[in-house]
Amino acid sequence: MAGNTETIIHKVVALILAVSIDLSLFYASDFVVIRGVLGHFTRLWVSAALRFLALTAVTLLILGDFKPILIRFITVYSLLPAVFETGTKLFYHEDTQCGQLADLRCWLMSVGAMVGAALFWEITFPDTNESAAGKESKQKSRALLIRVLRLSKPDYPLMLGALVFLSLAVIFEMFIPFYTGRVIDILGGQYQQSEFLYALLFMGLYSVGSSVSAGCRGGLFMCGISSLTCRIKVNLFEAFTKQEIGFFEKTKTGEITSRLSRDTTLMGRTVCLNVNVLLRTFIKTVGMISLMMSLSSKLTFLVLMETPITGLIQNTYDTHYQRLSLAVQDSLASANTAVNEVVSGIRVIRSFKTEKLEFNRYDDRLMDIRALKMHRDMIRYVYLLARRVRIHQLCFVMTIFQTLTYIFGAMLNSVGAAGKVFEYQDRKPEVSTDGKLKPDQLKGHVNFHGVNFTYPTDQNKTVLQNLSLELKPGQMTALVGPSGEGKSTCVSLLERFYEPQDGEILLDNEPLKSYDHRYLHKKVAVVSQDPVLFSGSIRDNITYGLPECSLKEIQEAARKANAHDFIMQLHKGYDAEVGEGGGQLSKSEKQRIAIARALVRQPQVLILDEITSSLDVESENKVQQALANCPNQTLLVIAHKLKTIEKADQIVVISGGRVEERGTHEELMDKKGSYYKLRENLFTDNGGD
Numbered sequence: 001m002a003g004n005t006e007t008i009i010h011k012v013v014a015l016i017l018a019v020s021i022d023l024s025l026f027y028a029s030d031f032v033v034i035r036g037v038l039g040h041f042t043r044l045w046v047s048a049a050l051r052f053l054a055l056t057a058v059t060l061l062i063l064g065d066f067k068p069i070l071i072r073f074i075t076v077y078s079l080l081p082a083v084f085e086t087g088t089k090l091f092y093h094e095d096t097q098c099g100q101l102a103d104l105r106c107w108l109m110s111v112g113a114m115v116g117a118a119l120f121w122e123i124t125f126p127d128t129n130e131s132a133a134g135k136e137s138k139q140k141s142r143a144l145l146i147r148v149l150r151l152s153k154p155d156y157p158l159m160l161g162a163l164v165f166l167s168l169a170v171i172f173e174m175f176i177p178f179y180t181g182r183v184i185d186i187l188g189g190q191y192q193q194s195e196f197l198y199a200l201l202f203m204g205l206y207s208v209g210s211s212v213s214a215g216c217r218g219g220l221f222m223c224g225i226s227s228l229t230c231r232i233k234v235n236l237f238e239a240f241t242k243q244e245i246g247f248f249e250k251t252k253t254g255e256i257t258s259r260l261s262r263d264t265t266l267m268g269r270t271v272c273l274n275v276n277v278l279l280r281t282f283i284k285t286v287g288m289i290s291l292m293m294s295l296s297s298k299l300t301f302l303v304l305m306e307t308p309i310t311g312l313i314q315n316t317y318d319t320h321y322q323r324l325s326l327a328v329q330d331s332l333a334s335a336n337t338a339v340n341e342v343v344s345g346i347r348v349i350r351s352f353k354t355e356k357l358e359f360n361r362y363d364d365r366l367m368d369i370r371a372l373k374m375h376r377d378m379i380r381y382v383y384l385l386a387r388r389v390r391i392h393q394l395c396f397v398m399t400i401f402q403t404l405t406y407i408f409g410a411m412l413n414s415v416g417a418a419g420k421v422f423e424y425q426d427r428k429p430e431v432s433t434d435g436k437l438k439p440d441q442l443k444g445h446v447n448f449h450g451v452n453f454t455y456p457t458d459q460n461k462t463v464l465q466n467l468s469l470e471l472k473p474g475q476m477t478a479l480v481g482p483s484g485e486g487k488s489t490c491v492s493l494l495e496r497f498y499e500p501q502d503g504e505i506l507l508d509n510e511p512l513k514s515y516d517h518r519y520l521h522k523k524v525a526v527v528s529q530d531p532v533l534f535s536g537s538i539r540d541n542i543t544y545g546l547p548e549c550s551l552k553e554i555q556e557a558a559r560k561a562n563a564h565d566f567i568m569q570l571h572k573g574y575d576a577e578v579g580e581g582g583g584q585l586s587k588s589e590k591q592r593i594a595i596a597r598a599l600v601r602q603p604q605v606l607i608l609d610e611i612t613s614s615l616d617v618e619s620e621n622k623v624q625q626a627l628a629n630c631p632n633q634t635l636l637v638i639a640h641k642l643k644t645i646e647k648a649d650q651i652v653v654i655s656g657g658r659v660e661e662r663g664t665h666e667e668l669m670d671k672k673g674s675y676y677k678l679r680e681n682l683f684t685d686n687g688g689d
């Protein structure tokens with residue numbers, strides 16, 4: 001607190017001293033006798049240099065440091081009168097009153113002009129080093145805008161064509177009032193038919209030309225927009241698919257779909273549309289300013305003097321509007337999430353009768369959106385009102401000029417959506433997929449070495465603790481243990497859905513992450529307890545990701561998975577549709593197709609995570625027989641039905657994220673440890689199945 005007061009006192013002292021010294025120098029310059037134009041300019045520039053040096057010295061002595069913003073303020077302030085005076089003399093061969101006399105009014109005027117110019121500059125083009133959040137976000141918006149424009153590169157020919165038609169439309173449009181005036185003049189004065197028809201003809205031609213050009217311009221812009229939007233969507237989708245599993249657990253589905261559907265469209269559309277309006281207005285402005293300059297340059301400058309005020313208002317408005325627009329987008333994403341959750345979990349909602357609760361949740365989110373939108377619209381209303389009041393005061397060209405700054409602001413606002421899209425697009429997956437290793441021969445020897453792991457969504461709970469495990473080629477290892485102790489987590493790590501925080505997982509003595517992503521997922525295949533099928537045919541689902549598979553290979557895999565017979569009984573056999581999410585098949589049939597999908601890859605490491613839970617005894621036996629026919633494969637089985645894994649070469653009991661026991665069924669039964677107890681419990685609970 002004391003430090004703050006001291007800084008304020010320093011600043012006030014520096015300001016008073018700077019003003020006093022500056023005023024003294026200003027009045028002192030009046031005592032210097034000058035002769036001729038050269039003398040006049042020498043006095044002017046020497047006085048500017050002295051003021052600059054004096055103000056710099058005061059700032060350095062009292063404030064100690066020298067921020068870039070202060071250098072700019074002092075430079076503009078010291079040099080502005082000299083630049084103005086020299087410019088007026090060079091271009092208009094006139095002297096300004098202020099250049100001649102040391103008058104307090106002139107000093108005040110130059111201070112006002114400097115403060116206005118410096119403020120406008122600082123707000124419109126802020127310094128990168130300055131940390132103010134608003135300025136940073138402005139700069140970010142500009143960078144985003146440039147990035148969106150770069151992304152539109154393939155559409156530049158379309159844009160160029162649109163620009164040509166745009167220019168034509170504006171030029172034609174500018175000529176129409178001229179000929180309308182001629183028609184009115186002819187009708188009001190002496191009527192001459194040939195001249196009247198001539199004016200009418202040109203008026204019609206320019207009107208048609210303007211409409212046709214405007215139509216072509218619009219069409220080309222629309223083509224550009226749809227092509228850009230498509231590209232943005234594809235890029236974003238690709239970026240999403242590359243993210244690690246943890247990302248999808250942390251990011252809500254509504255957020256992802258909202259970014260993909262709404263933000264990408266907004267980004268492609270708004271930026272392009274604004275570019276369209278911006279260019280049109282820009283061409284009009286250039287035309288109008290040239291016309292005005294040819295009539296009176298002084299009047300033009302007078303009119304343009306209002307630009308800094310327009311800029312300031314626009315700037316303040318943009319900052320608030322952009323912040324609220326981002327908040328609205330986030331709330332929309334959250335409302336979408338609520339809808340998605342309700343649709344996907346409608347059975348649970350119905351069975352728990354929580355429709356009202358879900359309705360209220362959705363309603364709350366809509367209310368948030370409404371409140372934010374009202375706030376945003378209120379700001380917009382005040383802004384438009386301010387604009388309108390000033391428009392009534394000023395002439396037509398200012399309207400155009402304001403539209404330019406307005407559209408530029410609107411473009412910055414629209415890149416808020418682009419910001420979100422790029423944020424995801426640039427996100428580097430936490431689990432990298434850039435390994436290169438693709439050995440011709442893989443034994444399938446897996447080693448977990450002192451693995452520690454916590455899920456990204458729950459960093460406080462260590463799920464695996466110093467876990468070490470070896471899976472030997474050609475052997476079957478069974479992971480058993482109570483629920484929620486980390487068995488499936490081992491599988492997820494082997495699949496590289498997550499990266500362990502400590503320790504490593506080796507495949508044939510090489511870290512898993514050094515393997516090529518596609519190669520790894522061909523060699524390490526998983527069949528999980530809730531297999532996911534995609535809409536399409538059975539054949540599509542079995543060969544998922546392996547389009548080069550032959551029908552013979554597909555059938556062989558299906559036979560091993562005990563699926564061939566039921567597939568052949570279907571009306572279209574392997575071409576039968578499975579429905580959305582495999583909804584047209586029973587749970588056991590889905591499971592068997594998932595097993596075939598894994599087997600068709602001829603994996604070196606096969607993981608079966610609780611697959612027996614949805615298979616009947618007969619299917620289970622057949623699948624196990626088929627798997628037993630692959631002697632070189634490394635097999636990892638997670639099972640709750642302990643009877644199914646008695647023949648395993650190694651049984652590993654996992655408890656509390658650690659290996660508690662390991663050995664064959666006989667060894668572990670003799671030991672009478674946790675495995676023995678687990679079996680005992682199961683026998684007492686469900687009769688030992």
Ligand SMILES: Nc1ncnc2c1ncn2[C@@H]1O[C@H](COP(=O)(O)OP(=O)(O)OP(=O)(O)O)[C@@H](O)[C@H]1O
Nearest residue numbers: 249455457458463482483484485486487488489490
């Ligand atoms: N995606 C996740 N995010 C956060 N925690 C998780 C996640 N998946 C599992 N867990 C937690 O990690 C622990 C181990 O889960 P895991 O699924 O590996 O157990 P499991 O032994 O396979 O259980 P089950 O036999 O019931 O399948 C559990 O406490 C679980 O709550």
